[in-house]
Amino acid sequence: MGEQGSRGPAAPARLRAGVPDATVARLPGYLRALRALADAGRTTVSSEALATAAGVGSAQLRKDLSHLGSYGTRGVGYEVAELVFHISRALGLGRRWPVVLVGVGNLGHALAGYGGFDDRGFSIAALFDVDERRIGERVGEQRVRHLDDLDDVVGAFGVCIGVIATPAHAAQDVCDRLVAAGVTSILNFAPTLLRVPPQVDVRKVDLSNELQILCFHEHRKGFALVEPLLDESMTGEVSA
Amino acid sequence: MGEQGSRGPAAPARLRAGVPDATVARLPGYLRALRALADAGRTTVSSEALATAAGVGSAQLRKDLSHLGSYGTRGVGYEVAELVFHISRALGLGRRWPVVLVGVGNLGHALAGYGGFDDRGFSIAALFDVDERRIGERVGEQRVRHLDDLDDVVGAFGVCIGVIATPAHAAQDVCDRLVAAGVTSILNFAPTLLRVPPQVDVRKVDLSNELQILCFHEHRKGFALVEPLLDESMTGEVSA
DNA sequence: TTTTGTGAAATGATTCACAGCC
DNA sequence: GGCTGTGAATCATTTCACAAAA
Structure with missing residues (x-):
């Protein structure tokens, strides 16, 4: 709980059924x-x-x-x-899990139509945004609603999973509203660290982080080509 | 290398500079x-x-x-x-890393405009798609090119990082073409396991996986409310 | 006194290798 | 004979706790 990050630390307390x-x-x-x-x-x-x-x-x-x-x-x-x-x-997929998605920009659209959504046991209970120009827009089966309706939807559908696909500067506020409404698991696509109470789970997906990690390995591959050559030439062990 | 997955196993061989x-x-x-x-x-x-x-x-x-x-x-x-x-x-961010992005649907658009892209040391060398209707479309600074131009671009810019934002069924083929063109690090947003040669790094981002992981914890939170009550009532230790 | 840097201990995850079962 | 399930061994990561430095 409260781990955050695709490669976050292990959850500190495993209550039961010790699956690592x-x-x-x-x-x-x-x-x-x-x-x-x-x-x-x-x-x-x-x-x-x-x-x-x-x-x-x-x-x-x-x-x-x-x-x-x-x-x-x-x-x-x-x-x-x-x-x-x-x-x-x-995994707890015996039932259907309603999910709310906040932020209906390009990313939100992409997520809403991802297929792997409706496909597996998840269904979008509602899409939210705060941009008046987007309210009412149809995306898939859904109509985009104003974030102010969040409490109603979460209450009515018993939603406990929320997806944040807003710009970074809006993410913490959206997160707070999700938590206040009763959501206890959050998937965060905004590049910010979210502060949540300990009973709330957060997982983060961050393009820039992933690229930087790849970059590290890429960076090192460069040396892999150069350094062994240097090492060998310095010991005079060049075979070709 | 070749680890794949947001929480993949440790790279087996660390060549130098032992950063875990x-x-x-x-x-x-x-x-x-x-x-x-x-x-x-x-x-x-x-x-x-x-x-x-x-x-x-x-x-x-x-x-x-x-x-x-x-x-x-x-x-x-x-x-x-x-x-x-x-x-x-x-992290190897001393230089600018050119990146190619394949698949310019909603997700591709979202990634291209993410900000954290150009912002940090990354720049989009080119956007690719195979859909004729998208070729030539302007996205940000770039014009969408046909995937057949991949080799030219990778060669000209010395690209070593590729991002796959295609549907799942196209991902492996795109991956093969990236690798053939010389790309050695891949960030995969398609929900498929990519097969790559061992010197190529893959990281995977998968909405459905992340939701299922959240789901597991959510599922267990339910029991956290119920089981302790059961356990206590069975031992007669109920205090309220 | 404050805060880093780091051995040593504790915890967690992966791999090995084989007993047990079909 | 082939394949699972699992203790034991190995490897990696996190946490502790404190000596050393400013």
């Missing part, structure tokens, strides 16, 4: 891989094959799944459908 | 906090204050900075400007 955070973060990937397998007609899969499809090691996959229970068959593998069910349940 | 991945992932946050501090007129800051501004613990901040060098003054703190310089350098 690192495992939880990989479960959606397993689900996606399983669905692709199911679409391809597979009904059963080994840890090796599923791990490859999900881009992890097979030992890691088995360890991850072992935190959820024992749903495989030795010598055979896993039932695709059964595993989808158990992972979905562990 | 977890630290690298936090450096952009420190940079942002420092700039906010600088804008507010601060010229010096303690680890405690900076840590608070960045949303981490002060011990963690100091340990992270210690991987870059020893740039503080005991009893005083850090020079804001100096620290910005050293963190920027560690």
